[in-house]
Amino acid sequence: MAKILIVGGAGYIGSHVCRALAARGDLPIVFDNLSSGHEHAVKWGPLVRGDIRSFAELERAFSEHRPDAVMHFAANIEVGEGQIYPRAFWDNNVGGVITLLNAMERADIKPLVFSSTCAVYGEPEIVPITEKEKCEPVSVYGRTKRAVEIMLSDIAARDGVRFAALRYFNAAGASPDGDIGEEHDPETHLIPNALKAAAGLGGGMKLFGADYATRDGTCVRDYIHVLDLATAHLAALDRVMAGPGGFFCNIGTGNGASVLEVLSAVERVTGRPVPFEKHARREGDAPELLADISYARSWLGFSPQFSDIETIIDDAWRFHKKAWGIS
Numbered sequence: 001m002a003k004i005l006i007v008g009g010a011g012y013i014g015s016h017v018c019r020a021l022a023a024r025g026d027l028p029i030v031f032d033n034l035s036s037g038h039e040h041a042v043k044w045g046p047l048v049r050g051d052i053r054s055f056a057e058l059e060r061a062f063s064e065h066r067p068d069a070v071m072h073f074a075a076n077i078e079v080g081e082g083q084i085y086p087r088a089f090w091d092n093n094v095g096g097v098i099t100l101l102n103a104m105e106r107a108d109i110k111p112l113v114f115s116s117t118c119a120v121y122g123e124p125e126i127v128p129i130t131e132k133e134k135c136e137p138v139s140v141y142g143r144t145k146r147a148v149e150i151m152l153s154d155i156a157a158r159d160g161v162r163f164a165a166l167r168y169f170n171a172a173g174a175s176p177d178g179d180i181g182e183e184h185d186p187e188t189h190l191i192p193n194a195l196k197a198a199a200g201l202g203g204g205m206k207l208f209g210a211d212y213a214t215r216d217g218t219c220v221r222d223y224i225h226v227l228d229l230a231t232a233h234l235a236a237l238d239r240v241m242a243g244p245g246g247f248f249c250n251i252g253t254g255n256g257a258s259v260l261e262v263l264s265a266v267e268r269v270t271g272r273p274v275p276f277e278k279h280a281r282r283e284g285d286a287p288e289l290l291a292d293i294s295y296a297r298s299w300l301g302f303s304p305q306f307s308d309i310e311t312i313i314d315d316a317w318r319f320h321k322k323a324w325g326i327s
């Protein structure tokens with residue numbers, strides 16, 4: 001049994017990774033300040049309340065629990081918010097990781113799986129996107145994640161940190177038992193917002209931009225089920241625990257769905273209409289983001305199992321119905 005410190009393990013993706021680790025017999029130790037995570041999502045190991053920017057709190061967690069490796073999920077993730085509060089994003093997303101790396105160095109822990117994002121690519125010229133595409137992020141959020149990637153490369157080369165930076169595309173879905181899922185406040189992501197509209201909560205949905213040069217004019221994204229994402233994390237963890245190196249790896253499916261296709265799928269799955277209004281484009285939205293996952297397939301043996309759009313929405317709907325008290 002390996003003990004893994006899950007920094008940000010009370011959040012959406014972190015809690016699913018905890019669940020997957022526990023299912024294979026590892027012990028996830030959650031380190032989270034609960035600023036956006038939820039105590040009720042910590043079910044598979046102890047919770048250490050602490051902030052990633054506090055060396056003392058991290059050091060205490062390392063000396064008390066003596067983990068074998070670290071997985072990092074504790075970040076500000078909302079792209080629009082980053083444009084308004086850049087200092088907070090750099091402080092938490094980059095300053096926090098520097099502190100984490102210093103605490104790992106003190107505890108002599110080398111393996112790290114880091115949550116990166118397709119936002120590091122900005123507006124790519126070639127889609128599907130390979131890891132060789134140039135990284136020119138167009139948002140504060142993307143720049144903070146890219147900054148950490150560069151920092152990890154520099155530090156790994158010198159200090160022997162072994163890392164995997166997983167560049168997620170659009171994480172979506174929930175655990176099929178409806179137990180844990182996406183609970184952001186405010187919620188900005190498409191699928192939960194579409195489900196909310198279908199449930200008749202909070203009025204209609206805003207569709208941002210119907211004039212893109214895509215098949216139906218709306219943005220195309222690569223939605224990856226959070227269960228598949230968790231599987232990819234476990235495989236990446238095994239790689240970085242097994243030996244040295246620094247790796248950058250896309251995690252998506254290679255298939256895309258447009259906003260309108262997602263709304264139709266939500267209507268099919270829920271059996272309810274999704275009222276929406278067309279609005280102007282949202283700043284910073286690229287027309288089409290699709291992963292080339294050749295590297296994930298070869299390096300991690302990755303093969304998405306649950307990521308067709310209806311399965312994703314079906315699982316998310318089950319979770320949200322339970323959370324919203326809908327039968």
Ligand code: UFG
Pocket residue numbers: 077079117118119141169170171188189190191193205206207208209218219220221259282285289
């Ligand atoms: N959208 C709407 N209405 C909504 C919400 C979203 O029309 O209420 C549209 C967006 O404009 C976009 C698409 O649905 O075209 C997907 O939007 P999301 O907010 O669900 O996801 P993003 O693609 O913007 O964000 C994802 C990750 C981020 C990451 C980003 C990188 O969730 O963490 O990709 O581009 F930074």
